[in-house]
Amino acid sequence: MRRRLKWGAATACGAIALALVPGPASAGNSYDLVIAGGRVIDPASGRDEIADIGINGGSIAAISASRLEGKRRIDVKGLVVAPGFIDLHAHGQDPVAERFQLLDGVTTAIDMEIGTAPVAALYRRMEGKALINFGASASHICARLEVMSDKRCGPDVEGRLTADPAMLVKGATPEQEAQITAILDREVASGALGYGIGLEYVPGAGRREIFRVFEAAAKTKAPVFVHVRSRPPDQGSGVPIAVAQEVLADAAATGASLQIVHVASTGLRDTPAILELIKGARAHGVDVTTEAYPYTAGSTAIGSNFFADGWQERNGATYGDVQWPATGERLTKESFDRFRKEQPDAAVVIHIIPQEVVDRAITDPIVSIASDGMPWITAGEHPRGAGTFSRVLGQYVRERQLLDLPAALAKMTIMPARRLEAVSPQMARKGRLQAGADADITVFDPATIRDRATFDQPMQASTGIAYVLVGGQVMARAGKVTAHRFPGQAIRSDLPH
Incomplete structure (x- = not known):
């Protein structure tokens, strides 16, 4: 016994x-x-x-x-001996990011949200040089770039969200939609672990285009990971519930598997209602999951569509909520406009997620843990890339006692492993402490x-x-x-x- x-x-x-x-x-x-x-x-x-x-x-x-x-x-x-932690939302596929994640207990880090193309190039670049296991989804943004402009993604899509602003806002024809899904299917056949859709960053992608991607995913049996829109494509403003309903409807109609990424930073104060939607969909047979990170701030490129006109009203934010990581300063309209023009690919930290929303997401039984860690380009990226998993164990389990230890570990191990094991037999051997x-x-x-990374000093293991x-x-x-x-x-x- x-x-x-x-x-x-x-x-x-x-x-x-x-x-x-x-x-x-x-x-x-x-x-x-x-x-x-x-x-x-x-x-x-x-x-x-x-x-x-x-x-x-x-x-x-x-x-x-x-x-x-x-x-x-x-x-x-x-000491506690646990399965190595699995992060399905890790943009930092580089040696610095790997080192910080390894020291946070992570043994497998995969970029399922934005992904890359060609995925084979990523695998070639990292093979024999990786501290931890790695992988990526097929990038919808990269596929769109290939079809709708003369540009291409490299082995890592990071820094390319503003490579062709016109492509991001332009609608696709039915013929272009077919070409986009064909590229995504090609990447999945080449080893990509699913379909990564950063809808927030591609306002030109209409509802039909995204539905076609879900149709393709249903046929290949690979999951779709989505950063939902900040507003519906046919409205000037929206609420998180509406944009979550879009992808839930696509999953229900096609039978595709879906993960809605970083539910707290997407849903903000609507997060409890979005979690109810997800649970209701699951109860009616939709294969949908979600994840979150334990921080009250998000991060994205200052030149991205997140900051399109009306961003303050959509997110209940001000310029002072935006932090320039390199110096730690909070921005003004003048500094925001200057950085957005001069350094559009630079990441900023946005302090907009209420603590009670973070707590609600992290402690919900259906929510797994993922960092959304960014590449470490400067000394001032978001601390989530260094401290996510230890923060959950130190704060939510030991100090605040909002989670028991086995439940927290399940969110970091077997839950993310099961999300991908139908796609990759490798994942059926991870997230577990069992013979074999x-x-x-x-x-x-x-x-x-405990985590040591902070917003002012994020590069601390x-x-x-x-x-x-x-x-x-x-x-x-x-x-x-x-x-x-x-x-x-x-x-x-x-x-x-």
């Missing part, structure tokens, strides 16, 4: 044992590595007990409440884990993460990243064509 433990019960007194200690091996029953004596929590199965984990190669070979023997042994008594699963593992101290393993390799130990080792693997779709 498993011993269920309360939060904090596994906290050790004294220092964390951080050394790899040789363990005695018995013939025929020795593992490459044993993670020994920690509180093993597997939200997928409900396991919650003090146990040893035996690892061979890149896989978990055994989990036992009895002692396991190994060539190497890590004593993690007093990939040895992507995060070990942390429940008494000390989280603390309380003792070890992070990627594919069975120890990639982080006591806040330090293992050098010259790159076990991260491309996560690809594997769908019949």
